[in-house]
Amino acid sequence: MTVTGHGGDGPAGNGAAALPDGVQGLPARSKEAHKLDRVVIRFAGDSGDGMQLTGDRFTSEAAAFGNDLATLPNFPAEIRAPAGTLPGVSSFQLHFADYDILTPGDRPDVLVAMNPAALKANIRDLPQGGILILNTDEFTKRNLTKVGYSSNPLEDGSLGGFQVHEVAMASLTRGALEETGLSKKDAERAKNMFALGLLSWMYNRPTEGTERFLREKFRRRPEIAEANILAFRTGWNYGETTEAFGVTYEVAPAKLPPGTYRQITGNLALAYGIVAAGQRSGLDVFLGTYPITPASDVLHELSKHKNFGVTTFQAEDEIAGIGAALGASYGGALGVTTTSGPGIALKSETIGLAVMTELPLLICDIQRGGPSTGLPTKTEQADLLQAMYGRNGEAPVPVLAPSSPADCFDVALEATRIALTYRTPVLLLSDGYIANGSEPWLLPDLTALPDLRVPFASEPNAPDGSGEFWPYLRDPETLARPWAVPGTPGLEHRIGGLEKSDGRGDISYDPDNHDRMVRLRQAKIDGITVPDIEVDDPSGVADVLVLGWGSTYGPIGAACRRVRATGTPIAQAHLRHLNPMPSNLGDVLGRYRRVIVPEMNLGQLATLLRARYLVDVVSHTKVAGLPFKAEELQLVFDQVLQGAHA
Amino acid sequence: MTTVDLGLPSIGGTAGVPTTDEKQTAKSYTSDQEVRWCPGCGDYAVLAAVRSFLPELRLKRENTVFVSGIGCSSRFPYYLNTYGVHSIHGRAPAIATGLATSRPDLSVWVVTGDGDALSIGGNHLIHTLRRNVNLKILLFNNRIYGLTKGQYSPTSEQGKVTKSTPAGSLDHPFNPVSLALGAEATFVARAMDSDRKQLTEVLRAAAEHRGSALVEIYQNCPIFNDGAFDVLKDPGERERRIVPLRDGEPIRFGPDGEFGVVQDGFELRVRKVSEVGEDAVVVHDASRTDPGYAFALSRLGGQDLEHTPTGIFRSVSRPTYDDLAREQVRLAQESKPGDLAALLRGNDTWQVLG
């Protein structure tokens, strides 16, 4: 029997796949197993409960098993908010399936709540009939009062609509670890591994990977590793042997395109993309940056890869970070800086200098909720107009946005191609959702990665045959100026933020020259070759198009599948290049009766499209710090399809 | 002069920069750009000193880079026939840090002013100095904002009446040498635009120093702050105000060495040598590891320029950020050359069969 979980993406094509060869066997088991095509699990607990680690591990197990998956970590900005409070709740949602999925799921099918705060913060997302697993040890009067429960939900019948499993996880873990000699407190800390063990049992997950992981993670403290493994097994055995759980579930491996896969988050893919860009361009990478959520992981990752010729410089501030990166670019390295919205604000002046000096530079903005400090750990797409226009003067900058965690790798390479070919700063707009979310990644064929090598200038180039070097003499095709790095004899020249004369590059205050240079800089960016945008419309007859950009690709795609499943055609297209936009975009927009543009901002892409193409798109926006749900988008699409917005 | 070896081979400031046997002159370092400072500006003298000093280094001209910020002095790079970046206000040390770290074969100089380095760019300056990036920083101090036409600067004396402070400025000024020493700069010196000989000596020592070298240059702005340093130039005043620092020599100045610098508790003070005796006079040692001594020297004179030490306050050896950063990369590349396929694969992969 295959049961479809609640409210999923719905498979695009055929459903379940056979177990591929090579998937490791599962421990012997005694209980009945139901087959599901997809499941969404949410682990929720206190920030100190290790929910992110638990979710990560379950994700790795699902990946190792061959499911398709998508994840959504959600955690507070405070490192340790007061224990047991609502602001301190941290959760990790994971969607895994036997077909290709696009989102971490709108709602959990299973909610694991480690304390009353986690229950209270998450219960409204659990649909009626959903499975609720509660750590009863934490449901004390004190903890209940702390979050405003006047009666105990375990007793007052308020959870009647759910399949509730009450498990004393903390005391069971403590009991199992009694002989390890660990203190009560240390033993209890392993309760998240108990939860992981129990869920691993419920969903027939392989276990070797987690045990190996724990041994590796705590290799300096083997007693802690063994305690965690014991807690993990205790959770597993609890499911297997007690009467509490009658059934287990199976989600078969997904039928994905053949190849070697790994699981990857957006920030990791971005870091790897930057390393690969260095390798493919033959340039050393210089990252100048300053720590900021949610971009710091890119710094952490790149700092491990010095063996690829990657230098990471943690500067005194955002401005020095980009300044040093630009200095390195001037010297012939691939200069990179990473940040989030507030950091872009600080870097704006240096981005302007990079526009003026026409040097390559990769600027990665991992967007978060704004304005100001905003919501540091939540996602948003509200930096688009800042990326496009947030500088003094006419300072055009190419802008690109990855659509999923794995896509960050490809977009890093594409952004580098543009930066190096056209000698321009390039803005890459990722966001918290794809930066921290993960998905399976089909490893690329390295020989198929783009060749990013570009030549440095080596000879004087003055067209008048004077033997001089003209730093602003442009390539007629790309309009790029020569990249003449210090150390090249005969090409000594001076660049800077002051306006330069066309060609020669001397300081120039000439009005006509300035007008020409402003237009040349704009023309260079406008002339960047960008692939055409492709439209996905299996029916071929859709008259409504949904156009998105960046991380909304998954939810939009899932919502389109739902609409199509009801027999209604709808087309989807997604922008990777936001500046310049694909040259066929105007035609594409003109082909549809209505164009819907969902964004996690107040309609920034919609504004650009209206201004540029005079198309009155339907803007649908949400700025809640969380990604769209497929369900809510489906509603909006249905309304437009039915003419409500027409 | 003794230096403290902290693990790196003791190499000069320009080690790694290719040299040439070609004959170079001040003219070879002169670009075709017309110099556009106001007539009589102290910047001319500094430019002339730098142009005639650079050939001494025998470096390939194309391997020298001048990076500047914003301000009158920041036009400097345009007038030198080397590579140059005239960047944005206050950020030259940051840009130069990236350049110097990624290119050990370059001799990188920063040209900045009191507003550029100490106001808007103060943060970058102190962090560059503490990291000890191999940069030579020439800080032109004219104690005024010239380019924006005459507002007080972070080195203007308190109470200064300017366009923006008609009732007198309220800010207590920075002493750039004290500030640099507070950031534990490894090389700190002061020179005057009008003293070509001393300026050249200081530039030479700065170039030889491996690490950040901060050279404060008192520079006259005849337009907005004329005569700011006249007391240090006036033949009648000069001798009893300027305290020349020469390594290994007792710090004496004034007519016939009348005055000497002596230790008094934690401080240094100026006394008549005849009163304290020659043995009490401090012998200058720029190589002292602790910056406290050099700091005490920098406090001898206040904003009134009563006593003004010039020369090299401090010159100690400490590994540079850029050498260390490159060393980390080199070691990593040597011990485990990058394997992109292995990196992307990681430890947890699975196969999907067709």
Ligand code: SF4
């Ligand atoms: S304003 Fe002063 S500092 Fe600036 S160029 Fe003129 S004289 Fe020199």
